[in-house]
Amino acid sequence: MIRTVQTKDITENIKEMCIEANHFLSRDMCAVIRNAEKKEESPLGKQILEQLEENLSIASEEMIPICQDTGMAVVFLEIGQDVHLEGASLEDAVNEGVRRGYTGGFLRKSVVGDPLIRENTRDNTPAVIHTRIVPGEQVKITVAPKGFGSENMSRVFMLKPAEGIEGVKNAILTAVRDAGPNACPPMVVGVGIGGTFEKCALMAKEALTRETGAHSEIPYVKELEEEMLEKINGLGIGPGGLGGTTTALAVHINTYPTHIAGLPVAVNICCHVNRHVVRVL
Amino acid sequence: MNRHIEAPIDKKEAKSLKAGDYVYITGTIYTARDAAHKRMYDILAEGGELPVDLKGQVIYYMGPSPAREGRVIGSAGPTTASRMDKYTPQLLDLGMGAMIGKGKRSPEVIEAIKRNDAVYFAAVGGAGALLSKCITSSEVVAYEDLGTEAIRKLTVENFPAIVVIDSEGNNLYETAIKEYCRTEENGR
Numbered sequence: 155m156i157r158t159v160q161t162k163d164i165t166e167n168i169k170e171m172c173i174e175a176n177h178f179l180s181r182d183m184c185a186v187i188r189n190a191e192k193k194e195e196s197p198l199g200k201q202i203l204e205q206l207e208e209n210l211s212i213a214s215e216e217m218i219p220i221c222q223d224t225g226m227a228v229v230f231l232e233i234g235q236d237v238h239l240e241g242a243s244l245e246d247a248v249n250e251g252v253r254r255g256y257t258g259g260f261l262r263k264s265v266v267g268d269p270l271i272r273e274n275t276r277d278n279t280p281a282v283i284h285t286r287i288v289p290g291e292q293v294k295i296t297v298a299p300k301g302f303g304s305e306n307m308s309r310v311f312m313l314k315p316a317e318g319i320e321g322v323k324n325a326i327l328t329a330v331r332d333a334g335p336n337a338c339p340p341m342v343v344g345v346g347i348g349g350t351f352e353k354c355a356l357m358a359k360e361a362l363t364r365e366t367g368a369h370s371e372i373p374y375v376k377e378l379e380e381e382m383l384e385k386i387n388g389l390g391i392g393p394g395g396l397g398g399t400t401t402a403l404a405v406h407i408n409t410y411p412t413h414i415a416g417l418p419v420a421v422n423i424c425c426h427v428n429r430h431v432v433r434v435l
Numbered sequence: 436m437n438r439h440i441e442a443p444i445d446k447k448e449a450k451s452l453k454a455g456d457y458v459y460i461t462g463t464i465y466t467a468r469d470a471a472h473k474r475m476y477d478i479l480a481e482g483g484e485l486p487v488d489l490k491g492q493v494i495y496y497m498g499p500s501p502a503r504e505g506r507v508i509g510s511a512g513p514t515t516a517s518r519m520d521k522y523t524p525q526l527l528d529l530g531m532g533a534m535i536g537k538g539k540r541s542p543e544v545i546e547a548i549k550r551n552d553a554v555y556f557a558a559v560g561g562a563g564a565l566l567s568k569c570i571t572s573s574e575v576v577a578y579e580d581l582g583t584e585a586i587r588k589l590t591v592e593n594f595p596a597i598v599v600i601d602s603e604g605n606n607l608y609e610t611a612i613k614e615y616c617r618t619e620e621n622g623r
Contacts, residue, residue: 196615198457198597202559205595209565213510218564219500222510222583260509262500262583272470274582303515303537303560327618335608336515336538338560390616394559395538396597397611427561 157291158238159435161247164293167433168251171297172227173259175429176219179210182366183342183403183428190340190393190400199398203340206393206426217260221427224261225299227252227281228359234290245283253277264302284356293435298363304341304425307333310355313417322347322419323382329421330386330402335395338425342366343386343405346420348412358422361406363430370407379405403428442591443491444532446552452598454605458556459593464493464535465576468514470584472522479525486577486586489531493556496536498583499573500563508573508589512563513537516555520544527551535596539608549604556596557607569594 179187187210191203213220229248233239241247256263256278265279266272288294309332311325326345333341346357369376382405392398403426412418436455440448442462452458465487467475475485496516500509516536523534524547533553537560540548548555558566570589577586599607 196611198611205559205562205565209559209562212568213564216564217503218506218567219510220564221561222498222500222512222563223514224500224510260501260503262498262509264498264583276582301561306515334539334612335557335560336517338537385618388616388618390612390614390618392611392615394557394597395608395612396557396599397607397613397615399615425561 155291156236156238157234158240159293161239161241161244163435164244164295165247165251165254167295167435168229168248168297169254169258171295171431171433172252172255172261172299175297175299175431176224176259176261177217178214179220179427180430184210186366186403187426190403194393194398194400196392196398198396199393199400202393202396203400219261221301222262223264223301223303224256225301225429226265227278228298228300229281229283230296230298230360230363231283231285232288232294233285234292235287236291237293244285248281248283249279252281253279294432295435296363296430296432298430301425301427304333304337304423307337308358308422309420310351311419312351313419315415315417317417319378321417323385325419326382326421327385327389329423331389333423334391337423338427339391339395340393340400340403340426342424342428343382343402344422344424345405345407347407347409347418349410349418350412351418353410354418354420355422357408357410358420361408362422362424362428364406366428367404372409375407375409379407439593442493444493444554445491446532449532449554450552450602452554452601454598454601454607454610456598458596458598460493460596461592461594462590464495464589464591466495466497466587466589468496468498468584469518470581471578471586472519474578476522476525489526489529491530491532493533493535494526494531495589496534499567508567508570510563511567511570513558513560516540523547527553540600545600545604545606548600549602552602554598554602555600557599558594558596566594
């Protein structure tokens with residue numbers, strides 16, 4: 155059965171999702187922040203986490219974006235292979251949704267049209283769009299506006315296979331340690347291991363959209379996530395980078411087969427405003 | 436220590452602040468981030484004059500989200516300070532009194548802070564809604580074409596910040612972390 159989906163519906167949903175993501179942090183993120191505030195050992199760290207919770211309340215109640223960096227819009231689309239899209243081109247439909255969300259929703263326009271000429275596009279377009287064709291007749295949209303304080307501290311490491319799991323651990327700790335206060339800790343750490351240069355980076359980004367604190371289904375990867383969260387929190391960076399026991403709220407790791415000669419590792423760091431909204435059409 | 440201070444800031448007050456002090460800033464401050472800094476830097480290189488006399492001024496590294504109707508400003512938290520490092524020593528030498536941002540500073544900036552009895556404050560990154568409540572007026576005073584990156588004159592009341600680098604070069608980012616560090620250098 156072929157199901158028809160209008161691209162104007164994709165536009166409308168993306169518009170709403172951009173506004174929602176920037177004012178209402180998802181329940182999973184709110185829960186880990188609350189939990190961290192209870193456990194934080196540093197008095198200043200605890201005070202900062204309390205401020206972050208207060209900030210979330212003000213944002214949602216008064217419709218002020220959680221953070222002034224309302225991000226570059228990253229959009230993941232999983233399109234069922236039995237879907238027929240009707241209307242404007244998919245890319246135009248997504249960008250139109252971003253345009254309407256950012257201009258109508260009082261969100262900051264943070265995108266420059268050329269990386270070196272650097273003129274602001276004034277509507278936060280274009281989005282960064284990742285599309286995958288999957289079985290079925292649904293369209294799953296994930297909108298994840300990404301702030302650049304933390305994006306700038308993200309890294310790709312092309313390790314040698316001989317470096318193994320210790321090399322991976324070291325890469326993650328190096329990225330987090332170097333990010334320190336710049337990435338607005340407490341962070342969520344998305345990691346991609348394997349694949350190719352670009353595949354590991356994409357996996358790391360996707361890992362950030364996972365329900366916060368949910369673990370990999372692969373037993374050794376789950377263990378690695380738990381171990382790395384403990385080690386990262388042992389770095390002492392703390393909330394705001396001002397010392398404490400909460401440096402990361404979660405570590406999410408995705409893996410993929412890779413080449414006999416390689417061990418790519420990407421670490422995509424997100425601040426505590428790890429925005430992700432999902433809708434299925 | 437909790438301190439209430441006024442902006443612009445005088446050198447005596449700046450000198451009395453110590454890394455780790457929690458301050459509430461009241462008065463007039465100016466915003467400038469990447470593009471405004473680059474423009475000021477280029478103007479100085481050409482021998483021109485800056486749009487704002489920097490003497491004693493507190494510069495806030497911030498580009499707000501747009502204000503809704505009837506509001507003073509949108510979300511208004513700090514951006515990463517290190518991107519301004521290239522331009523900062525020169526501005527400090529011209530009399531800039533303090534900076535509010537987040538994240539590490541270069542050794543050159545720290546030297547310039549010491550040389551000029553200045554101070555670097557951090558505000559809580561990602562708390563832009565909360566911080567916006569401390570801003571009671573906002574006016575673009577230069578480079579309007581830069582949009583969110585224009586220079587704004589803000590009136591602030593009890594704006595919360597933490598002294599990270601003081602006029603002696605003490606750095607809270609380095610000292611505070613050591614206190615809670617349990618993971619060794621090699622990751623064990």
